[in-house]
Amino acid sequence: MEVTFVTGTAGSGKSLLTNALKNWYVNRGEDAIAVNLDPGVVDLPYEPDVDVRDRIQLQQVMEDYGLGPNGALILAADLTATKIGEIQEEIDSFKAENVIVDTPGQTELFAFRESGEFIVREMKADSKLLLFLVDPLLANTPSNFLSLALLSASVGLRLSVPKITVLTKRDIARDGVKRIAEWSRDTKVFEGALSGTKDGEQYSLYSELFRAIRRLSFGADLYPVSSTTLEGMIALVGEMTRIARGGEEFTD
Numbered sequence: 697m698e699v700t701f702v703t704g705t706a707g708s709g710k711s712l713l714t715n716a717l718k719n720w721y722v723n724r725g726e727d728a729i730a731v732n733l734d735p736g737v738v739d740l741p742y743e744p745d746v747d748v749r750d751r752i753q754l755q756q757v758m759e760d761y762g763l764g765p766n767g768a769l770i771l772a773a774d775l776t777a778t779k780i781g782e783i784q785e786e787i788d789s790f791k792a793e794n795v796i797v798d799t800p801g802q803t804e805l806f807a808f809r810e811s812g813e814f815i816v817r818e819m820k821a822d823s824k825l826l827l828f829l830v831d832p833l834l835a836n837t838p839s840n841f842l843s844l845a846l847l848s849a850s851v852g853l854r855l856s857v858p859k860i861t862v863l864t865k866r867d868i869a870r871d872g873v874k875r876i877a878e879w880s881r882d883t884k885v886f887e888g889a890l891s892g893t894k895d896g897e898q899y900s901l902y903s904e905l906f907r908a909i910r911r912l913s914f915g916a917d918l919y920p921v922s923s924t925t926l927e928g929m930i931a932l933v934g935e936m937t938r939i940a941r942g943g944e945e946f947t948d
């Protein structure tokens with residue numbers, strides 16, 4: 697069983713990609729299930745096979761613990777970790793080869809709290825993989841791109857499983873995707889763009905930071921996809937399969 701955790705900033709396209717990946721496998725005759733680990737989500741753009749909301753309801757957490765929405769989201773994320781045994785049993789009952797896990801909208805709830813790390817560590821699978829989604833509409837300037845690269849590096853630092861960085865919404869952000877792909881492929885192009893917005897010591901420090909992040913595997917491995925037109929899915933799934941088969945050595 698291969699488990700793929702789909703992470704990324706709010707609205708970056710996690711849920712839609714979870715669904716697209718599941719359908720991609722199913723349409724090719726492979727078993728796949730979609731798991732929703734976001735207890736706070738109201739409208740999901742797909743029908744999850746396993747849903748944490750069957751066990752934890754945000755509204756209930758707010759009432760039971762007298763919390764507002766933000767406090768309840770944090771507690772609900774932590775409570776998810778306490779249910780991981782049951783969730784794993786339910787996942788296992790499908791006997792699916794591919795398990796795609798949609799994570800909470802606010803990525804810090806999953807990536808920066810003990811519970812997310814615990815879930816990723818404790819889930820039993822033959823291989824585990826992390827997708828970090830970058831929204832090209834958000835990564836539209838060198839500074840914004842660098843800040844998302846930093847976030848991706850932090851998520852990789854916290855959750856020690858192989859990671860693929862995915863550029864989403866390829867169909868509606870063609871120019872942005874092209875520009876970002878160039879920045880990530882060629883450090884000099886990125887530095888050229890950065891020099892237009894930062895100067896002096898700031899420029900030097902940020903370009904050094906970018907080079908360090910690239911070495912942490914963010915960048916050259918960017919996969920642009922669209923969950924609606926499915927462009928880029930062949931390359932992404934190919935890379936996921938390659939990693940699952942241990943085709944590459946990974947350092948955190």
Ligand SMILES: Nc1nc2c(ncn2[C@@H]2O[C@H](COP(=O)(O)OP(=O)(O)OP(=O)(O)O)[C@@H](O)[C@H]2O)c(=O)[nH]1
Nearest residue numbers: 706707708709710711712801865866868922923924
């Ligand atoms: N055109 C297009 N729209 C997309 C694509 N992926 C996501 N969207 C849109 O972007 C918005 C957010 O997508 P979601 O899949 O809900 O993103 P998410 O990361 O799960 O969002 P939260 O869980 O709320 O943080 C929705 O309006 C989607 O329809 C894509 O590949 N193409």
Ligand SMILES: [Mg+2]
Nearest residue numbers: 710711737801
């Ligand atoms: Mg979502």
